[in-house]
Amino acid sequence: MAEARGLxxxxxxxxxxxxxxxxxDCTIAPGEVLTVMGPSGSGKSTxxxxxxxxxxxxxxxxxxxxxxxxxxxxxxxxxxxxxILFQDEYLFPHLSVGANLAFGLKPExxxxxxxxxRIEAALAEVALAGFGGRDPATLSGGQRARVALQRMLLSEPxxxxxxxxxxxLDTGLRAQVRKLVFDTASRRALxxxxxxxxxxxxxxxxxxxxxxx
Amino acid sequence: MRAxxxxxxxxxxxxxxxxxxxxxxxxxxxxxxxxxxxAGLLGTLAxxxxxxxxxxxxxxxLAAFDALFAWPGLSRAVMLSLGVGVAATGCSLAIVVxxxxxxxxxxxxxxxxxxxxxxxxxxxxxAAFGLAFLIAPSGWITRALSPWATGWERPPDLLILQDPxxxxxxxxxxxxxxxxxxxxxxxxxxxxxxxxxxxxxxxLGYGRVTGWLKVIFPLVYRQIRLPVYAVLAFSMSxxxxxxxxxxxxxxxxxxxxxxxxxxxxxxFRFQAAAGAVLQLGLVLVGLGLWxxxxxxxxxxxxxxxxxxxxxxxxxEQTMRVGALVLGALAAxxxxxxxxxxxxxxxxxxxxxxxxxxxxxxxRNWQRHGPRLVGPATETLVIAGAATALALLLTLASLEAxxxxxxxxxTRALWLLYLPLIVPQVAFLMGFQTLSxxxxxxxxxxxxxxxxxxxVLPYVFLSLSDPWRAWDRRQDTIARALGAGPxxxxxxxxxxxxxxxxxxxxxxxxxxxxxxxxxxxxxGAGRVATLTTEAVxxxxxxxxxxxxxxxxxxxxxxxxxxxxxxxxxxxxxxxRKGMRDG
Numbered sequence: 001m002a003e004a005r006g007l008x009x010x011x012x013x014x015x016x017x018x019x020x021x022x023x024x025d026c027t028i029a030p031g032e033v034l035t036v037m038g039p040s041g042s043g044k045s046t047x048x049x050x051x052x053x054x055x056x057x058x059x060x061x062x063x064x065x066x067x068x069x070x071x072x073x074x075x076x077x078x079x080x081x082x083x084i085l086f087q088d089e090y091l092f093p094h095l096s097v098g099a100n101l102a103f104g105l106k107p108e109x110x111x112x113x114x115x116x117x118r119i120e121a122a123l124a125e126v127a128l129a130g131f132g133g134r135d136p137a138t139l140s141g142g143q144r145a146r147v148a149l150q151r152m153l154l155s156e157p158x159x160x161x162x163x164x165x166x167x168x169l170d171t172g173l174r175a176q177v178r179k180l181v182f183d184t185a186s187r188r189a190l191x192x193x194x195x196x197x198x199x200x201x202x203x204x205x206x207x208x209x210x211x212x213x
Numbered sequence: 214m215r216a217x218x219x220x221x222x223x224x225x226x227x228x229x230x231x232x233x234x235x236x237x238x239x240x241x242x243x244x245x246x247x248x249x250x251x252a253g254l255l256g257t258l259a260x261x262x263x264x265x266x267x268x269x270x271x272x273x274x275l276a277a278f279d280a281l282f283a284w285p286g287l288s289r290a291v292m293l294s295l296g297v298g299v300a301a302t303g304c305s306l307a308i309v310v311x312x313x314x315x316x317x318x319x320x321x322x323x324x325x326x327x328x329x330x331x332x333x334x335x336x337x338x339x340a341a342f343g344l345a346f347l348i349a350p351s352g353w354i355t356r357a358l359s360p361w362a363t364g365w366e367r368p369p370d371l372l373i374l375q376d377p378x379x380x381x382x383x384x385x386x387x388x389x390x391x392x393x394x395x396x397x398x399x400x401x402x403x404x405x406x407x408x409x410x411x412x413x414x415x416x417l418g419y420g421r422v423t424g425w426l427k428v429i430f431p432l433v434y435r436q437i438r439l440p441v442y443a444v445l446a447f448s449m450s451x452x453x454x455x456x457x458x459x460x461x462x463x464x465x466x467x468x469x470x471x472x473x474x475x476x477x478x479x480x481f482r483f484q485a486a487a488g489a490v491l492q493l494g495l496v497l498v499g500l501g502l503w504x505x506x507x508x509x510x511x512x513x514x515x516x517x518x519x520x521x522x523x524x525x526x527x528x529e530q531t532m533r534v535g536a537l538v539l540g541a542l543a544a545x546x547x548x549x550x551x552x553x554x555x556x557x558x559x560x561x562x563x564x565x566x567x568x569x570x571x572x573x574x575x576r577n578w579q580r581h582g583p584r585l586v587g588p589a590t591e592t593l594v595i596a597g598a599a600t601a602l603a604l605l606l607t608l609a610s611l612e613a614x615x616x617x618x619x620x621x622x623t624r625a626l627w628l629l630y631l632p633l634i635v636p637q638v639a640f641l642m643g644f645q646t647l648s649x650x651x652x653x654x655x656x657x658x659x660x661x662x663x664x665x666x667x668v669l670p671y672v673f674l675s676l677s678d679p680w681r682a683w684d685r686r687q688d689t690i691a692r693a694l695g696a697g698p699x700x701x702x703x704x705x706x707x708x709x710x711x712x713x714x715x716x717x718x719x720x721x722x723x724x725x726x727x728x729x730x731x732x733x734x735x736g737a738g739r740v741a742t743l744t745t746e747a748v749x750x751x752x753x754x755x756x757x758x759x760x761x762x763x764x765x766x767x768x769x770x771x772x773x774x775x776x777x778x779x780x781x782x783x784x785x786x787x788r789k790g791m792r793d794g
Contacts (some may be wrong), residue, residue, distance in 0.1 A: 054689050057618050077663035077692035090690045093790030094708045102695045103704065155694040 004069035007051075007159045007191040012063035014046055014055075021059075022047050022212065024148040028159075028191035033182065033205040036195045038212030046194035049159050051193070052084055052202070059121065067159050067191075083157030083190075085165040090198050091136035097123070097147055098132030101177035104151035122150040126180070140168055141187050145177045162194035166201055179205050215403060236608035236617055240719055242355065243628060245606060247668045248529050249644050254493070256643020257584035258535045260486035265646070268479055268580065277483035282295045284484075286463030290497060292464045295381045296487045297459070298449030298499050301386035306441060308387070308543065309394040311536030313433075314425035315529075318401065321537070328401065328544060332392040334719070335436050335547055336727035336747055341385045341457040342763040343550015348381060349374050351565055353553050367565055368677060375460050382459040385449065396655045400678065401436035403439040405429060421531050423524025427517070443633040450636030453729035453748050466492050470638045474734070486642060493639040500634075506611040551767065558760035577757040585765050592742040594767050595657060595726035595732075599664040602670040606638070608653065608672070611680045615688075616698055629673060633664045634793065647711065660740050663722075665730035667750070672721040679713035709791075711784070724769040743769055 010098045014022040021043035028034045038044050046073055049055045054077060065072045072080050091100050101119045109115055123131050135172040136144065139142040152160075165181070166174045182205060194205060200210050263274035281287065316322040335343075347353050351368035359365040374381055405431045413664035414424030434441075450467045459465055464472070470492060484523060558568065558577050563570035594716075613619060641663065648659045683706060691701045707714065729744050736745075747762035785791035 049689075052689055052693055054685070054692070070537050076697070077689065080693070081692055081695075084693045085688065086686055086690070088686075090684075090687055092687070092691075092705055094711075094785065094788055103691070103696070106695065107509070126270050135788050135790070142229070150695065 003046040005068070006068070008066040008191060010064040010066065012050070012061065012065060014043065014059055014138050015051055016059055020179070024210070025063075027048055027116070027191060027207075029117075030189035030191055030208075031186045032192060033192040033207035035184070035202040035207060035209045037197060037199075037202060037209060037211060039194075039197065042090070042212040044212060045163055048084065048163050050196060051080075051159075051161060053080055058164065067144070078162045081156070081158045082161060083152040083155060084161040084163065085148055086150060087164040087166075087168050089136075089144040089192055091139075091144055091147055091151075093137060096132065096145070097128075097134045097136055097139070100136060100147060101132075101154055102149050106156055118154070123147075126150055128175055142173045142177060145169065146180070149177075149181060149184065153188070160190045160192045162192065162196070167198060168197065173203070174200075182198065182206075190204070221417065221512075234237040235613045236619075238546070238606065239614045239619065242606040242610045242669065242673075243312045245602075246632055247628060249666050250635055250640050251645035252542050252647055253364045253640030253642070254635070255485050255648040257450050257489045258643070260483050260642075260646070261490040263480065263483065265486075267649075268482060270483065274441060276485035276619060280484045281487040282534055284469075286469070287466075290463045290469055291491070293379050293460065293463070294492075294495060294500075295499055297382055297465060298445055298456075298496075299502065301383045301390060301448040302441065302445040302503070304383065304387050304489045305390035306662075307396050308391050308536055308539045308665075309398055310430060311422070311532055312395065312540050313402070314397055314422045314430070315533030315536050317407065317425070325395070325540070329396055329399075330391050330774055331771065332544060333396060333548055334767075334774045335389070335551065336723070336724045336744060336766050337451070338388050338453045338727065338729060338769050339548050339743055339763040339767045339770075340456065340550060341454045341552070342386065342387050342747070342751070343554055344372055344381070344385045344546055344649050344758055345457055345550075346548060346553035346760075347550050348384075353549065353568070354569050356566060362736065364749075365566065375458065375462045379459055379465070382389070382455055384467075385454050385458040386448050388546045389446065389454075391540060391543045394440060396443060397437045397440040401433045402429075405432045406713075417723075418523050419527040420524030420526065422529045423522065427514075431511075431514070437632075442500055442503070443630055445499055446634040446636060449499050450492055450494050450638060450714055452638065453744070456748060457751050462671070466495065467636065467638050470642075471730070471733075475641060475738070476637075489636075492636050496634070496639075528739045532747060550699045550763075554760040554763050554767075556760075557756045558764055560757060560760075575760055581758050581761045584746075584777060585761070588741045588746045588762075589765060589769065590741045591657070591740060592726055592744070592766075594616070595664060596660055596722045598661045599668045600672070600718050600721040602661070602665055603668045604676075604718055606669065607673045607676050607717070610678060612702060630672045632670055637730045642732055645734045645737065648738075657740060660732055660736045664728050667725050667728060667731070668721040671724045675720045676713060676717035681708060693774060712777070712781045712791075716774075719773035719777040722773040726766065726770040 009026055012022070012024045013020060024047070028035070036044055036047060046055065046059060048147065050059075050061055051072065053072065053075065055061060067082065069081065072082075077148060091097070092103065095103065098116075098119055101122055102115060105115060105118055109118055111127040120129065121127055126149070128143060128146060128150075131139075131143070131147075139147065160181075162181070168179050169177055178201065183194070192205070192207075194200060194201065258269060260268075261277055263270045263272055278743055312322075312325065316325070329587060345352070348372050349355075349368075352374055355363065355365065355368065363369070374437060407425070410428045411421075411424055414419065419427065451465075452467050452471055455465045455468045463469060470485050470488035473481040474490060476485075532581055543574070558593060559573045559575070560570035560577070561572035561574045572790045616619060644663060687705060688701055691705045692698070696704065726741075726742075727744060729748055732740055732742050732745050743766040747759065747766050752761050753759070781791065
């Protein structure tokens with residue numbers, strides 16, 4: 001059964017009114033990164049929407065996407081266990097940093113003390129100990145990126161999607177955050193699919209590169 | 214094998230509990246909104262053609278129309294309604310368009326935008342009372358000029374208020390329709406993104422106003438056409454403002470219809486129904502006339518654009534300043550009118566040429582305050598219920614649209630405006646008849662349902678744009694974190710949209726507070742709100758008590774707006790990201 005692990009695309013074809021945008025047939029093994037590159041409008045984000053289950057109904061999709069052997073297509077977004085990071089962090093602006101993390105933390109972790117301890121540990125892991133009460137709007141770009149990463153990890157995803165996730169950060173910070181994300185993904189053995197238009201992202205990922213468009 | 218085992222762990226399935234109601238929400242909303250309108254129209258048509266078994270009318274006849282056409286004031290009333298509607302709409306639109314053309318993007322325009330919400334929340338009747346306080350022969354304007362300039366020691370015998378040509382009525386309508394149309398134009402401008410096209414036109418040597426009229430206006434007008442039609446229909450058929458400011462002999466058609474309807478002699482019901490049908494036809498004629506004018510303006514506009522005229526500087530300046538002065542006059546009339554009501558409600562002895570009363574006192578409020586309690590409670594209960602229902606239906610419809618990928622058709626917008634375009638008298642009379650038949654007449658519940666017809670479109674229009682503009686990726690992020698659609702709605706979307714939600718609620722509340730005719734007719738005169746009481750007092754001519762009631766009415770409409778602005782500030786005082794959201 002080992003070959004069933006990871007994010008698997010079985011003859012996936014996405015088309016828009018008869019025009020084929022994407023065709024993919026491959027497996028991203030746990031801890032591996034697949035980079036999809038292409039100009040804007042080439043359907044990169046459409047592919048990610050197909051995986052999260054938020055594909056606009058105007059697109060037609062054939063084939064199957066499996067995660068660790070499970071067919072994702074019949075599942076609603078919230079049951080797919082796929083984590084996603086966008087260019088903007090989308091920290092919920094009305095919640096504190098700690099409440100944002102609590103939103104991600106699985107409800108199976110019970111008890112106030114236990115949940116709080118898990119959140120504090122997640123913050124400490126990325127050098128943000130004591131930030132739980134902060135307003136997300138007061139954080140720096142690098143801090144926000146780390147909170148978004150930890151929030152996503154607390155939901156215990158089995159795969160990670162990166163949608164131009166680093167393109168808003170400036171060069172120094174970008175390398176730093178990128179390393180953190182890729183290291184974490186490989187340590188947790190998460191299959192990673194990143195879409196980007198930046199070659200340095202592809203290089204940093206080190207995995208296979210598919211070019212669209 | 215461990216991996217294989219973990220894949221068999223039970224997958225949390227989305228419970229399809231609510232899926233049963235939600236997809237039906239848009240249809241239910243339409244039914245609640247349009248059902249009373251359509252049923253009411255039928256209920257008006259039947260007695261107009263003689264069918265009303267309760268009053269002995271069982272056949273079909275044109276007797277009601279014969280009686281209607283035999284009324285000597287008819288042709289004047291019809292012309293008055295038509296003239297007032299077209300003039301008020303034309304003036305309001307011209308002022309709004311020229312203000313936008315001349316001032317959009319300037320600091321003055323920012324100030325105008327901030328004035329909008331408070332001006333909008335003033336109920337029509339209260340604004341009309343305010344204007345009456347200003348322009349009456351014994352009003353503030355004559356007082357300011359007397360006796361030093363006019364020589365008047367007592368109020369002159371002039372027919373300024375309720376003048377036979379309806380000029381003060383037109384003015385009163387303009388003061389309230391300018392803010393409404395301006396708000397609608399601002400929303401349209403947000404979608405048109407005028408900055409670049411205007412800069413291109415200016416680079417080609419076009420003046421600001423001329424460039425805006427030639428490049429932006431055609432795009433904007435397409436978006437505000439329905440609100441303009443609503444203003445036209447409203448101005449042609451308004452009752453409360455026309456009772457306060459309009460002429461009496463004869464009054465506008467809508468006012469005369471209401472008089473017949475409230476006549477103790479029930480035989481007048483048939484004539485009233487015929488009049489209501491005529492009012493509907495009149496509004497349709499008015500809309501057709503307006504459409505013809507649109508075509509004519511479009512043709513002239515095309516020739517003007519083809520001529521390449523750039524606009525003269527002096528003409529441009531005149532138009533800019535002129536529009537601003539007229540707009541300021543409209544705003545000032547409402548604000549000074551409110552101030553006048555404050556003054557009257559606290560006034561002791563206040564003799565004619567004096568600009569201020571001899572003394573300010575709490576006596577008026579002490580005397581009439583207790584009479585306010587009943588109508589105020591009734592107003593709050595009805596407005597609260599209508600607003601809550603409207604919010605619930607609107608949210609359910611928008612959420613159904615979101616979850617089930619429904620696309621709102623452009624036609625749906627027409628349906629939303631239908632209750633605002635069909636004249637109130639034309640269907641409320643039938644609605645009243647039907648509510649008698651179904652046994653809910655004269656009750657609070659029927660009034661709430663009637664208010665809902667008008668509250669719903671406004672709540673929907675005000676909430677749908679921010680709701681649809683919410684970043685879909687917030688939803689994707691929250692769902693990817695494991696939250697189901699219900700949790701995303703309650704824990705993410707609603708809190709993030711709290712401010713537009715509260716504004717929509719405030720708009721709905723203010724609309725309900727301002728309703729006169731639905732309360733009067735559907736409540737069968739037994740449901741007394743601040744608005745019905747205030748209008749009823751208008752004929753009494755006691756300015757102190759009118760001031761008290763009109764101010765209470767304004768406060769009831771305005772307080773929710775203040776709350777909608779303050780509450781998010783308090784709740785989100787530690788959330789910078791929510792401050793301008």
